[in-house]
Amino acid sequence: xxxxxxxxxxxxxxxxxxxxxxxxxxxxxxxxxxxxxxxxxxxxxxxxxxxxxxxxxxxxxxxxxxxxxxxxxxxxxxxxxxxxxxxxxxxxxxxxxxxxxxxxxxxxxxxxxxxxxxxxxxxxxxxxxxxxxxxxxxxxxxxxxxxxxxxxxxxxxxxxxxxxxxxxxxxxxxxxxxxxxxxxxxxxxxxxxxxxxxxxxxxxxxxxxxxxxxxxxxxxxxxxxxxxxxxxxxxxxxxxxxxxxxxxxxxxxxxxxxxxxxxxxxxxxxxxxxxxxxxxxxxxxxxxxxxxxxxxxxxxxxxxx
Amino acid sequence: xxxxxxxxxxxxxxxxxxxxxxxxxxxxxxxxxxxxxxxxxxxxxxxxxxxxxxxxxxxxxxxxxxxxxxxxxxxxxxxxxxxxxxxxxxxxxxxxxxxxxxxxxxxxxxxxxxxxxxxxxxxxxxxxxxxxxxxxxxxxxxxxxxxxxxxxxxxxxxxxxxxxxxxxxxxxxxxxxxxxxxxxxxxxxxxxxxxxxxxxxxxxxxxxxxxxxxxxxxxxxxxxxxxxxxxxxxxxxxxxxxxxxxxxxxxxxxxxxxxxxxxxxxxxxxxxxxxxxxxxxxxxxxxxxxxxxxxxxxxxxxxxxxxxxxxxxxxxxxxxxxxxxxxxxxxxxxxxxxxxxxxxxxxxxxxxxxxxxxxxxxxxxxxxxxxxxxxxxxxxxxxxx
Numbered sequence: 001x002x003x004x005x006x007x008x009x010x011x012x013x014x015x016x017x018x019x020x021x022x023x024x025x026x027x028x029x030x031x032x033x034x035x036x037x038x039x040x041x042x043x044x045x046x047x048x049x050x051x052x053x054x055x056x057x058x059x060x061x062x063x064x065x066x067x068x069x070x071x072x073x074x075x076x077x078x079x080x081x082x083x084x085x086x087x088x089x090x091x092x093x094x095x096x097x098x099x100x101x102x103x104x105x106x107x108x109x110x111x112x113x114x115x116x117x118x119x120x121x122x123x124x125x126x127x128x129x130x131x132x133x134x135x136x137x138x139x140x141x142x143x144x145x146x147x148x149x150x151x152x153x154x155x156x157x158x159x160x161x162x163x164x165x166x167x168x169x170x171x172x173x174x175x176x177x178x179x180x181x182x183x184x185x186x187x188x189x190x191x192x193x194x195x196x197x198x199x200x201x202x203x204x205x206x207x208x209x210x211x212x213x214x215x216x217x218x219x220x221x222x223x224x225x226x227x228x229x230x231x232x233x234x235x236x237x238x239x240x241x242x243x244x245x246x247x248x249x250x251x252x253x254x255x256x257x258x259x260x261x262x263x264x265x266x267x268x269x270x271x272x273x274x275x276x277x278x279x280x281x282x283x284x285x286x287x288x289x290x291x292x293x294x295x296x297x298x299x300x301x302x303x304x305x
Numbered sequence: 306x307x308x309x310x311x312x313x314x315x316x317x318x319x320x321x322x323x324x325x326x327x328x329x330x331x332x333x334x335x336x337x338x339x340x341x342x343x344x345x346x347x348x349x350x351x352x353x354x355x356x357x358x359x360x361x362x363x364x365x366x367x368x369x370x371x372x373x374x375x376x377x378x379x380x381x382x383x384x385x386x387x388x389x390x391x392x393x394x395x396x397x398x399x400x401x402x403x404x405x406x407x408x409x410x411x412x413x414x415x416x417x418x419x420x421x422x423x424x425x426x427x428x429x430x431x432x433x434x435x436x437x438x439x440x441x442x443x444x445x446x447x448x449x450x451x452x453x454x455x456x457x458x459x460x461x462x463x464x465x466x467x468x469x470x471x472x473x474x475x476x477x478x479x480x481x482x483x484x485x486x487x488x489x490x491x492x493x494x495x496x497x498x499x500x501x502x503x504x505x506x507x508x509x510x511x512x513x514x515x516x517x518x519x520x521x522x523x524x525x526x527x528x529x530x531x532x533x534x535x536x537x538x539x540x541x542x543x544x545x546x547x548x549x550x551x552x553x554x555x556x557x558x559x560x561x562x563x564x565x566x567x568x569x570x571x572x573x574x575x576x577x578x579x580x581x582x583x584x585x586x587x588x589x590x591x592x593x594x595x596x597x598x599x600x601x602x603x604x605x606x607x608x609x610x611x612x613x614x615x616x617x618x619x620x621x622x623x624x625x626x627x628x629x630x631x632x633x634x635x636x637x638x639x640x641x642x643x644x645x646x647x648x649x650x651x652x653x654x655x656x657x658x659x660x661x662x663x664x665x666x667x668x669x670x671x672x673x674x675x676x677x678x679x680x681x682x683x684x685x686x687x688x689x690x
Binding site: 055094225226254 | 383386389410412413414415416417418419465466467468469470471472473474475504505506507508511514515516554558559560561562563608609652653685686687688689690
């Protein structure tokens with residue numbers, strides 16, 4: 001018992017005297033795209049940690065000790081919301097003992113809740129798979145929505161860190177300008193994709209398709225969150241024989257085997273897309289994410305012609 | 306559908322606090338766990354005893370044949386900006402129902418602090434705080450069966466503090482009623498049991514993360530009853546339990562969808578001192594030590610399919626000749642067990658499991674087979690690490 005008391009005492013003492021001093025605003029980004037956006041908008045004012053990588057499925061993350069420790073010290077959590085992180089973020093919030101990042105506090109920024117969401121179901125029934133009652137949460141692939149989210153995030157940064165409000169305004173305006181320019185360029189480049197039929201792995205691309213007017217030709221998952229089955233894939237193959245599609249796309253974190261099988265059978269390319277910052281070598285930041293996504297899709301379109 | 310921006314300018318003076326409303330607006334989240342088991346035993350589980358260890362009511366190997374497992378109804382919600390509350394009602398197969406968890410917890414103390422009050426699973430050890438439906442095996446490890454009646458949940462208050470360090474470090478303490486095994490009889494006017502624990506953890510690279518813990522439980526008993534073949538045994542005194550736990554999880558690049566691995570081990574050491582009164586006998590002064598451990602590994606080899614292996618073992622000092630024939634008589638036996646399981650999850654909400662135990666914990670070696678389903682309905686629960 002004496003030894004245990006001693007161990008407890010030493011650990012407690014170490015924890016009390018060794019707190020980490022943060023340089024600026026401590027930001028906990030749930031996904032890489034929001035880390036990248038915060039980096040654009042806050043620059044050196046923010047010390048950003050990212051909870052997930054582009055190789056991980058943001059639906060399925062463990063509420064790991066390291067994430068509790070990081071959320072504990074966060075002044076602001078920037079997440080997707082709309083229940084994307086429902087399997088892990090609520091546990092982190094409760095275990096962190098951090099009042100700032102609880103629901104309803106300014107320290108929790110939910111990107112998807114700042115914009116119109118598509119596919120809000122009228123009925124929520126798990127027989128339909130893992131559907132989100134708040135609508136499709138994968139909003140990061142529509143640059144128009146990113147622009148709206150960026151404006152809201154700038155406002156939130158000013159609210160949380162009013163000392164640097166002027167800086168946030170300057171950076172926000174600068175980002176908005178660069179983003180509008182890039183968006184004009186992307187919209188122009190992406191013209192050949194209008195009206196094209198594309199098969200997706202998971203319903204992660206509705207916002208990209210909404211922006212570029214792309215037609216979804218089917219999903220590899222029979223229902224959202226349910227892995228592709230042989231029966232469903234051969235059904236899809238028959239549908240494609242009747243109404244062809246130009247390509248099959250999947251996110252960097254998803255298993256490519258189903259996409260590659262269907263692509264081979266249907267004689268169309270299977271395209272890996274970054275889905276978020278870091279998903280591919282070219283997607284180093286938010287601009288790169290869109291540059292690389294469009295480049296990969298346009299290359300595949302040329303290939304399939 | 307045409308896109309309409311909700312928030313236009315960065316210069317917006319009043320930021321909108323748009324947050325998740327949850328699936329039921331203001332109604333609490335409701336989650337239901339349905340589970341059922343088919344058990345096949347060579348020896349009658351009703352006659353099961355663990356030589357050297359007095360067992361409380363929950364601590365058996367299970368039932369023969371078809372039986373409804375524990376169905377759990379959970380209701381939880383944020384109460385107001387400062388409190389979160391949760392109730393878990395467990396309905397056992399024999400139609401008895403019990404309040405498993407009913408607690409309120411602060412959410413806005415800040416500084417890494419949170420306080421919980423009510424009935425809750427103690428934060429000691431690793432497995433203790435995990436709800437049974439998240440366990441990787443049908444039954445609890447032998448040291449949990451012997452020392453904690455499967456799982457320690459009691460009434461009381463709990464304080465936790467997460468240190469502001471890069472390395473996850475959490476400190477906790479509990480003050481409990483002392484009505485749950487290994488305590489009993491609500492000694493010291495219902496506040497005689499306390500515990501303290503510390504957890505540390507971190508990531509190793511992108512793919513691995515771990516947590517280690519050290520816990521101490523000081524349980525006081527005042528005429529605690531445990532059933533034995535001859536009737537009820539009584540114990541008054543102290544059980545001091547020390548638990549060291551470790552869990553390590555791995556997935557390639559941290560993506561657990563297809564492959565993942567979990568290694569989990571705990572060591573429990575208990576020292577008992579007090580008076581033990583065997584059924585029909587007189588009080589015997591008791592002072593003895595016992596310990597036990599388990600190690601288990603679970604590997605998901607393809608999406609949905611997992612295989613797991615567990616080894617557990619117990620050992621108790623012989624308390625002396627005066628205890629011959631009582632539940633504390635080890636009869637020179639060292640209980641041990643090996644378990645193998647395979648489970649399949651159709652989705653993250655449903656799981657079917659097959660388990661085999663080569664059980665050498667009782668006096669006779671038993672071969673046990675279990676088939677189990679566990680389904681969760683309703684609100685999407687967030688699980689602990």
